[in-house]
Amino acid sequence: MKNRIVLFGLASLVLLCFLAAGGYLYFRSFSPDRDKYPVRGIDVSHHQGQIDWRRVAADDVAFAVIKATEGGDHVDDAFARNLE
Structure with missing residues (x-):
């Protein structure tokens, strides 16, 4: 029984390491x-x-695309500030 718990813990740790490495990449x-x-x-x-x-x-950025709306009824709150 103890061997299964240790094996499950190690497998979980290896899986967690793979997930962390994948998230980083x-x-x-x-x-x-x-x-x-x-x-x-x-x-x-x-x-x-x-x-x-x-x-x-x-940072040598040549242009910006500034979101103004989304759909027919949503205006981006930051549009006017970003446009200035």
Whole structure:
């Protein structure tokens, strides 16, 4: 019985390590090759919160797509602030 509990614990630990490694690889920052894709842009909405536009400009971002609406009845709360 004890062997099963230890085996189950070790299997759970190995599975947890695989999930953590997979999450890290999935969620890490992705940046395409700048030589292949020289023009950079960002997509912003209220989900990103307050945007530091000076930092964006310093990061060589050429354009921004600013969310204005979603569907026919939702206006993005941050649209006017981001448009300024």
